[in-house]
Amino acid sequence: MKALILITAFLFSNLMISATETKIMIRAKARDAKFIGTSLGGAHIIIRNKLNQRILAEGNTTGSTGNTDLIMKTPKIRGNSIADEQTGGFVAAVDIDEPTFVNIEVISPLNSKQAQAVVSTELWLIPGKHIVGEGIILEIPGYIIDILKPRTHQYIALSSIKDKPFQFQANIVMMCGCVIDKGGVWNSDEIEVKGILKKDGKFVKNIDMSLVSTNLFEGHHMIISPGNYELVLYAYHEKTGNTGVDKVNYVVFE
Structure with a gap:
């Protein structure tokens, strides 16, 4: 019996160790405008495992709406980010032990129900391969x-x-x-x-x-x-x- 408990504990500990924290930055950006951050109450982000719909992470974007000149007036060049360190976003930390296909849902604006839109995308997350910096940007029209x-x-x-x-x-x-x-x-x-x-x-x-x-x-x-x-x-x-x-x-x- 004691041996069985030790084996179970060993297997469980290995399972826990194999799960790797993977970070992903999610941002919500208004169409033809700037990012949705703290001043508007944020956008709500939900990340789900596509296979079983289990919620892996959720939260609200926080931060500024971003730099107007950079976003609206500077020509976009491949590799150049339109977000800086203060720009609104939500960093999710997801524990996964294998490549996982996820659905990312953005509900925005969170505090204006009559204007609220839901936008989503899907992608693979790879354990330990972070998607940060500018991250994933979802556009909110209206x-x-x-x-x-x-x-x-x-x-x-x-x-x-x-x-x-x-x-x-x-x-x-x-x-x-x-x-x-x-x-x-x-x-x-x-x-x-x-x-x-x-x-x-x-x-x-x-x-x-x-x-x-x-x-x-x-x-x-x-x-x-x-x-x-x-x-x-x-x-x-x-x-x-x-x-x-x-x-x-x-x-x-x-």
Whole structure:
């Protein structure tokens, strides 16, 4: 019996010794923009063994959004990294004892549910062969849009808005939190922002939204009758294919 215990312990110790820590850097980068880091709450990373779906590592990206000039203005040359030591990422330490095919899933932006996208890739991890430095970069398309006015399910008296334009307002940023401004790196003049207004389920009008200050877009419409209203607000950039949507419902009563 004692011999059996010793043999089992020996085999178990050999198994433990054979597992090798393998590091992999995962980064989430907004399409046509920068990296997703601490300032936006991070992107959530999950690494799974593709064979049995067991989670090998998970966590959130932390760090800065990166160097704007390096990422957005410097021509990309093979071998040159667009990430520095401060750039947001998540370093996973995975213990494996043989080459393992993994699925890497990125959920981002973690704290903006209406804009959240899931992007994934698959690759082989080799024991002890680290993938660090710039690491694996997954691209997150889109915009984060938050409708500020009207508020969700806000009740508005028709008498309070009669004979004056009703204001719509939304905050729009890149998926990394980078700012949108007139003439800026992310130029508001290149982004189409509109609201689709419905009343009692029927189309009323397309609302043109214009930038009034950094990230802030406004539009107006004369509301002349009570009802259940819905505003679907979108942003669209033709050059990159970036899109984003937010929706709000509100009630106008007599």
